[in-house]
Amino acid sequence: MIKQNNSPNDDVIPVSHHGAVSVEGISETPRKAKKAVVVGLPNSGKSQIFNNLTGEYSIVANYPLSTIVVKKGQMRVSDEIYEVYDTPGLYCLFIHSEDELAVRDLIYQERPDVLVLCIDANLIKQSLVLAADLIELQIPMVIAINAIDETSRKGMWIDSATLSQITGVPVVESIAIKGIGTNKLKAAIQKARPGRLPIHYGDMMARGIDTVNSLLPDTIAYRHKTAILSLLSDPFLDKYLMDNCSDDQFKKIREAVDDVQGVFKGNLARTINHKRAEWVDSTADKIIKRQEAFTGRFSETIARMCRSVIYGVPILMSIIVATYFLVVNVANWISTEMENIFWAPVRARLDTLITYPFWNDFFIGQYGVLTLGVAGAVLTVLPILSVYFILYNILEDVGYIPNLSVLSKRVFDKIGLSGASIMPMVLGFGCKTMATLTAKSLTSPKERYITIFLIAFALPCAPQIGLNMSLLGKAGIKAFLITFGVLAAIEAAAGLILNKIIKDDDKDSFIQALPAIRMPNLNAVLKKTFYRLFWFLEEALPAFMYASIAMFTLEKTGILKIIKILFQPIVEGFLGLPSEMVDALILVIARREAAAAIIIKMSDNGHLNFIQTIVAVVLSTMFVPCLAHIGIIVKHQGWKSTVWMVVSITVISVIISGVLNWLLYLIF
Amino acid sequence: MKNAMEIDEYLEALWHMKEDGKDSMAELKAGIGGSFSPDIIADCLSEHLATVSDDEQTVVLTFKGEERARRIIRAHRLAERLLFDVMGMTKNLEEGACEFEHVVTPALVDSICTMLGHPKESPQGLPIPPGDCCDTAATTIESSVVHLTEMEIGQSARVAYVNCRKDHELHRLNGLQIRPGVTVKLHQTYPSFVIECEGSNIALDEQIANNICVWREKKYASKPDEPKVKKKRTFFGKGLGLFSKCKKC
Numbered sequence A: 001m002i003k004q005n006n007s008p009n010d011d012v013i014p015v016s017h018h019g020a021v022s023v024e025g026i027s028e029t030p031r032k033a034k035k036a037v038v039v040g041l042p043n044s045g046k047s048q049i050f051n052n053l054t055g056e057y058s059i060v061a062n063y064p065l066s067t068i069v070v071k072k073g074q075m076r077v078s079d080e081i082y083e084v085y086d087t088p089g090l091y092c093l094f095i096h097s098e099d100e101l102a103v104r105d106l107i108y109q110e111r112p113d114v115l116v117l118c119i120d121a122n123l124i125k126q127s128l129v130l131a132a133d134l135i136e137l138q139i140p141m142v143i144a145i146n147a148i149d150e151t152s153r154k155g156m157w158i159d160s161a162t163l164s165q166i167t168g169v170p171v172v173e174s175i176a177i178k179g180i181g182t183n184k185l186k187a188a189i190q191k192a193r194p195g196r197l198p199i200h201y202g203d204m205m206a207r208g209i210d211t212v213n214s215l216l217p218d219t220i221a222y223r224h225k226t227a228i229l230s231l232l233s234d235p236f237l238d239k240y241l242m243d244n245c246s247d248d249q250f251k252k253i254r255e256a257v258d259d260v261q262g263v264f265k266g267n268l269a270r271t272i273n274h275k276r277a278e279w280v281d282s283t284a285d286k287i288i289k290r291q292e293a294f295t296g297r298f299s300e301t302i303a304r305m306c307r308s309v310i311y312g313v314p315i316l317m318s319i320i321v322a323t324y325f326l327v328v329n330v331a332n333w334i335s336t337e338m339e340n341i342f343w344a345p346v347r348a349r350l351d352t353l354i355t356y357p358f359w360n361d362f363f364i365g366q367y368g369v370l371t372l373g374v375a376g377a378v379l380t381v382l383p384i385l386s387v388y389f390i391l392y393n394i395l396e397d398v399g400y401i402p403n404l405s406v407l408s409k410r411v412f413d414k415i416g417l418s419g420a421s422i423m424p425m426v427l428g429f430g431c432k433t434m435a436t437l438t439a440k441s442l443t444s445p446k447e448r449y450i451t452i453f454l455i456a457f458a459l460p461c462a463p464q465i466g467l468n469m470s471l472l473g474k475a476g477i478k479a480f481l482i483t484f485g486v487l488a489a490i491e492a493a494a495g496l497i498l499n500k501i502i503k504d505d506d507k508d509s510f511i512q513a514l515p516a517i518r519m520p521n522l523n524a525v526l527k528k529t530f531y532r533l534f535w536f537l538e539e540a541l542p543a544f545m546y547a548s549i550a551m552f553t554l555e556k557t558g559i560l561k562i563i564k565i566l567f568q569p570i571v572e573g574f575l576g577l578p579s580e581m582v583d584a585l586i587l588v589i590a591r592r593e594a595a596a597a598i599i600i601k602m603s604d605n606g607h608l609n610f611i612q613t614i615v616a617v618v619l620s621t622m623f624v625p626c627l628a629h630i631g632i633i634v635k636h637q638g639w640k641s642t643v644w645m646v647v648s649i650t651v652i653s654v655i656i657s658g659v660l661n662w663l664l665y666l667i668f
Numbered sequence B: 001m002k003n004a005m006e007i008d009e010y011l012e013a014l015w016h017m018k019e020d021g022k023d024s025m026a027e028l029k030a031g032i033g034g035s036f037s038p039d040i041i042a043d044c045l046s047e048h049l050a051t052v053s054d055d056e057q058t059v060v061l062t063f064k065g066e067e068r069a070r071r072i073i074r075a076h077r078l079a080e081r082l083l084f085d086v087m088g089m090t091k092n093l094e095e096g097a098c099e100f101e102h103v104v105t106p107a108l109v110d111s112i113c114t115m116l117g118h119p120k121e122s123p124q125g126l127p128i129p130p131g132d133c134c135d136t137a138a139t140t141i142e143s144s145v146v147h148l149t150e151m152e153i154g155q156s157a158r159v160a161y162v163n164c165r166k167d168h169e170l171h172r173l174n175g176l177q178i179r180p181g182v183t184v185k186l187h188q189t190y191p192s193f194v195i196e197c198e199g200s201n202i203a204l205d206e207q208i209a210n211n212i213c214v215w216r217e218k219k220y221a222s223k224p225d226e227p228k229v230k231k232k233r234t235f236f237g238k239g240l241g242l243f244s245k246c247k248k249c
């Protein structure tokens, strides 16, 4: 909802491992800076352009929804300083659900000096619809036609000069991924000007728009566009109008809107859409030139294979198996070697240097700041994450991930979820926190709840998958298959049960744009991997150190022993795990990866057998969602529901793991 | 002529009663409302459209009356479908359809029925009485509009209309350029539908795919049919002004 006094930075949630700027960072920019907002359809290259303009890094990935929180950066062109915003994808300014509101809110609140419209050259018509919408705001604008490397391969040529003539705004061509066009774009931003839209909606409509426009007070932004949106009965506009007008003004506006709508007999939206579509078609005809012959599209064939059941399932399996072997063999090897080369000698040396037992323990004991805090994060976890992230980032950039939403459609049908919840769940395999944010787009409360619950429950996120694979690899591929099978079964069962318990409501529909399969750019993949690891270290290194100090204190004070004794019946009796697992479970709360580091150590020291490895992984995957994640769930569902969710997930995870332990004993 | 239109109203009401399994005179009075006039009943009797029992308690359509009522109802409900599906009207359906039913010829009704793919129900879910065109449809592949779900994989077709109940979906599809006039290609139907439209691939569930109606390719391959469609469009464009006048029902 648009709120007057509420800064749109409400949506800027400081989730640092995705690089979203925290709110504090914003106040530092000088007042004079102009504001430039990068907007465009989902997956059109906005983040890449933002990165090129600002030199910062916002995650670039070949699927829609890779950016879901607004990110800010700075750009300097000659003497001018610009604050640049990277935004989530936008289809049009007419809003139907809350999640789409973020960008419009940003524009209405910040009133940018420049809009940088990023157009995917492959999707000219779709983008022109958005362009028409944005031009009506009358904000100075620039258009960047991006990814022209792909259109030229397809035998398509976009006449940017003509587009500039038609719209009246500067148009630059861009291959953002290679940094081509960045300087021209910077120059164009300085020459940005309001566009023109030669669409005549008809005299009656024009009069209607003017009437409503004249009733809008000065406090309302972009009155022409606001008038059009109110005529279209935009469900989220009334709130904004009410907040920014007196009651009397609001009543008059409503009356005028009703009058005009009455004249058009419910056909108003159609009339506007129809006129626009005509403009889009004729403009596209003028600016797209096609070659008659061009080489076939190999990537299309691959995309189709990934989505079909016959090829898609084997492809998915091969990807999983290949990832497994790379993580288990390569990552574990690197990790061991690094420990041997870097840590073992240092540790030995320190051992002789630090003779005082307390400090010896403090630095290089089991929970020493260096043992767990530094070696655990850098030597145990980092290599595994590096290998896994490279593979995951390649998949991301290829555009493989959204195709999973097609493949898994029927599975979701079975647990009563419409297709709309598939993408959030699939994104959960990347980052659960981000995935929970995308679940905002679900309009059915029931589906939203189930989706958020399932994401929080037994779904492993990218670091978890990597670490679990590495850990299970030590016990063999059978352990890996059993564990992931069990996790999948748990998710399915939870979905089925929640579907039964929660009262039915309107189902969401499934309309999902699928990105084209792309050849991944090695540079881009490495850069993304670097940033992901960097953000991990930035966050995890301090967290690991605090955790190690906390554990050290707990141990030295004897509290850890008491906890262990208290929980012994559950951990050793019911779960069949060594009492060291208590340490891991305490660490899960601080930092999941720290717990993984402990479990990996346990496994390396031979303290975990086949069954125990499986149970430990299943338990630590589900046990307590991470803190950032809980924060987002609270934002969505409120405290009460969140506490209930977290407690039940924790309790259920213990019960399931215990039962699993006994089942495995019966079988093996 | 005014009289004929009023008779039509009564016949319509009697058809509705028949659908509900009712036949009492009181029911008819209630159905017509304040303007009920025994004169019209008398006219119906003299034209052999309806028969009234001796005690004047029950009234039913004759064969002749039923044929005429059936024509009217068919035109009315097809008009509703047309206004709803093709023109996207959600309000004033009834009004528009009422005016319409009195001005169309049976031949035109049949061609509309064909164009819409011989729909079986009105937007409110009431049955549309089939016409001659519907009986032959099964064999001659006449209908020009089919649901996306009925297309074959690999086939391309132009979208005729999008039949979504929710504004939200319609807008979403519009944003993806799935709108009347564009060409879509069906790539996949299982596990979910995947279509290509203006250069992008879009996955849909079956219910949405079913709501997208496309022109059958053959119709478009042969040029002569093009103007026919255009003509229809202008006809209804003009008609729109006409419909809004119906205040009666």
Ligand SMILES: Nc1nc2c(ncn2[C@@H]2O[C@H](COP(=O)(O)OP(=O)(O)OP(=O)(O)O)[C@@H](O)[C@H]2O)c(=O)[nH]1
Residues within 6 Å of the ligand: A040, A041, A042, A043, A044, A045, A046, A047, A048, A049, A059, A060, A061, A062, A063, A064, A065, A066, A067, A068, A087, A088, A089, A146, A147, A148, A149, A150, A174, A175, A176, A177, A178, A396, A397, A518, A524
């Ligand atoms: N071939 C090609 N690919 C590009 C170009 N620019 C961006 N891409 C790719 O397009 C995909 C999407 O880029 P992003 O910058 O994440 O797009 P976005 O608009 O921020 O996407 P969302 O935040 O998800 O809405 C990535 O896979 C990029 O590698 C380009 O100029 N050429």
Ligand SMILES: [Mg+2]
Residues within 6 Å of the ligand: A046, A047, A048, A059, A060, A066, A067, A087, A088
């Ligand atoms: Mg982005």
Ligand SMILES: [Zn+2]
Residues within 6 Å of the ligand: B009, B098, B099, B249
């Ligand atoms: Zn009538």
Ligand SMILES: [Zn+2]
Residues within 6 Å of the ligand: B110, B113, B114, B118, B119, B130, B131, B132, B133, B134, B135, B137
């Ligand atoms: Zn028919």
